[in-house]
Amino acid sequence: MAIERCHELVEGDALRRDFGWALGVVFRAYLKAGNEATGTLPGGPRGHQVLEAATRQPPVSQSVIAQEIGCDRTVMTYLLDDLEREGLLTRRPDPADRRSRQVVATDKGVERLERLRELIMRAQDFVLQDLDEADRQTLRCLMQRSALRLDSLDPTAPCNVVRDIAAADQA
Amino acid sequence: MAIERCHELVEGDALRRDFGWALGVVFRAYLKAGNEATGTLPGGPRGHQVLEAATRQPPVSQSVIAQEIGCDRTVMTYLLDDLEREGLLTRRPDPADRRSRQVVATDKGVERLERLRELIMRAQDFVLQDLDEADRQTLRCLMQRSALRLDSLDPTAPCNVVRDIAAADQA
DNA sequence: CCAACATAGTCTGTCCAGCAGAACATCTGT
DNA sequence: ACAGATGTTCTGCTGGACAGACTATGTTGG
Numbered sequence A, B: 001m002a003i004e005r006c007h008e009l010v011e012g013d014a015l016r017r018d019f020g021w022a023l024g025v026v027f028r029a030y031l032k033a034g035n036e037a038t039g040t041l042p043g044g045p046r047g048h049q050v051l052e053a054a055t056r057q058p059p060v061s062q063s064v065i066a067q068e069i070g071c072d073r074t075v076m077t078y079l080l081d082d083l084e085r086e087g088l089l090t091r092r093p094d095p096a097d098r099r100s101r102q103v104v105a106t107d108k109g110v111e112r113l114e115r116l117r118e119l120i121m122r123a124q125d126f127v128l129q130d131l132d133e134a135d136r137q138t139l140r141c142l143m144q145r146s147a148l149r150l151d152s153l154d155p156t157a158p159c160n161v162v163r164d165i166a167a168a169d170q171a
Numbered sequence C: 001c002c003a004a005c006a007t008a009g010t011c012t013g014t015c016c017a018g019c020a021g022a023a024c025a026t027c028t029g030t
Numbered sequence D: 001a002c003a004g005a006t007g008t009t010c011t012g013c014t015g016g017a018c019a020g021a022c023t024a025t026g027t028t029g030g
Helices: A019-038 A045-053 A062-069 A073-085 A107-127 A133-151 A163-168 B019-038 B045-053 B062-069 B073-085 B107-127 B133-151 B163-168
Strands: A089-094 A097-105 B089-094 B097-105
Touching: A019 A045, A019 A107, A019 B019, A019 B045, A019 B107, A019 B133, A045 A062, A045 A073, A045 A097, A045 A107, A045 B019, A062 A073, A062 A097, A073 A089, A097 A107, A107 B019, A133 B019, A133 B133, B019 B045, B019 B107, B045 B062, B045 B073, B045 B097, B045 B107, B062 B073, B062 B097, B073 B089, B097 B107
Parallel strands: none
Antiparallel strands: A089 A097, B089 B097
C-alpha cells in the first residue's frame, strides 16, 4: 500500500530515466498482452477500440473512428472489412450524407465486446502489475487527461516543439 | 495547481475511458513530437535512445540495446549503420567475446546527445502539456515503475493474460 | 443552375519495422 | 574434439503508415 506518491525518478541509467523509453516499454507490453487477450479478434486491441467506437450513439463514420483511434483511413477500410465479415458490425450509408458510412456494432458485436472488456482489463492489469490499485487509478487518470488534451488538437498541425532552438541544431 | 490527485476517469465515452486508448494517443503524440524534435537524427526518437544506450559504462552489445529499446535485432543492424555513418557512434569487437560488438558513442555523438536531450524534453512536455509539474512528475514516476517491472520480465514468455478465461472465449 | 472545390471511402504503390529463418563466426560444455 | 548455444547479418514475408489517384457525393460562389 504505497499511500505516499513517488515524485522522482531514481532507479536506472539515463535510458531508463527517459519518459519516452518508459512509454514505449509500457505501450509494447500493452500491445503484446492485448493481442493475447483479444485472441482471434481481427485487429487485436485495435479491433477492440473500433468495436467500442461502433457502439456510440449517434453512430460515427469510418473517418471519425480512424481519427479517434489514430490509424490511417486506408487501414480502416480493410479492418472494417474483417470485422464486418465476422458479423460484429455493419456499415450503412449515413442518411444525412451518402458519402459517409455509419459504423454500427451488431448484437453479436456487442456481446463479443462485453467479453472483450473483461479480457482487455486483464491485459491492462498485466501492464500495471507493479502498481497498487490507488496508483493504477492515478496513472489511468493522468494518462486520460493527457490523451483527451492531445486528442482535441488538430492532428495535421505540427507540434511546434522545436521553435527557436531549431536554428541551433546544425550538426 | 491541482494539488489533489484525481483518481477516477470521468470524461468521455467508453473508448475515451479505455487505458489502452489513452496509451496509444500519448505514445503516438510522443512519436510525432519526438520526430520533430530529433530532426535529421537517423531513427528519430529511437535513434536518441540508442545514443543514450551507447554512453553506458561498461559498453553494451547490439542485442542488449535492441532488447532494451524494444526493437528487432535485424532493425538494429541498419539503424546502427546509419548512426555510425553519421559518426555518432562506433561498433568495435568485444575483446571478451568476438561474436559480440560493443556500441560506443563518439565525442560527436555525446555532444549531439546533449543537445538532443533538451529537444526531447520539449517533446515530452508537449505530450504532457495538460498536466502541471507535480502531476508530470507523478506520471513519469508511475510509468517508470511499470516499465522497469515489465523490462525485467522474460521478453519471450507469454503474458498469460487469458489463462482460464480462454476456454470461455468461443465465438 | 452550374462550375469549382471539398470531403468520404476505396484502391494502388512505397517505405519502414517486426518477425521467422538461414548463414556464419564464435563461445561453452561435455 | 564435437555438439549445441549465441551474436550479427541477410533474405523474405507481413502489417501498418503515408502519399496519391479515383469515384461518388456534398457545398459554395458566380
